[in-house]
Amino acid sequence: MLEFVIIRGEISHDKFDKGHDLPATQVKLEVIEEGEKSRVIDQVDFICTSTKYPCPFEYWLDTSHIKANKEYKLEAILADRVLPARKSTHQKHQTIAVETKSTQPAAFKINPKVDTEINDFKIIVGDVQ
Numbered sequence: 001m002l003e004f005v006i007i008r009g010e011i012s013h014d015k016f017d018k019g020h021d022l023p024a025t026q027v028k029l030e031v032i033e034e035g036e037k038s039r040v041i042d043q044v045d046f047i048c049t050s051t052k053y054p055c056p057f058e059y060w061l062d063t064s065h066i067k068a069n070k071e072y073k074l075e076a077i078l079a080d081r082v083l084p085a086r087k088s089t090h091q092k093h094q095t096i097a098v099e100t101k102s103t104q105p106a107a108f109k110i111n112p113k114v115d116t117e118i119n120d121f122k123i124i125v126g127d128v129q
Helices: none
Strands: 004-013 026-033 039-047 055-062 071-084 095-104 106-109 117-127
Touching (some): 026 055, 071 117, 106 117
Parallel strands (some): 004 117
Antiparallel strands (some): 026 071, 071 095, 071 106, 095 117
């Protein structure tokens, strides 16, 4: 039997205030298990349908990968600006998407036997250096 925990929240960008036009549409959310070796245990890509920040999300996390009393974090990665590539004879139309990543991922602990939903997650995204 599959069991899920629903995580609801919103993603905002440190450079864009509430109500600002959304420069990104493609969002990747990753669930990362914290520890000596942090590892991605689940991820999902979605298109943000909102045209204004913040971008709301609902993440259905399959709890078969989750252990009770472990630290996890939910991180957002946006492909948010497309930069024109240098013009050359071979690459006239190539574009490069610039990713930005959470500067403040949402940290959580979860008990898959008890928790069914977690609400009001806020993930702040800043530019990757």
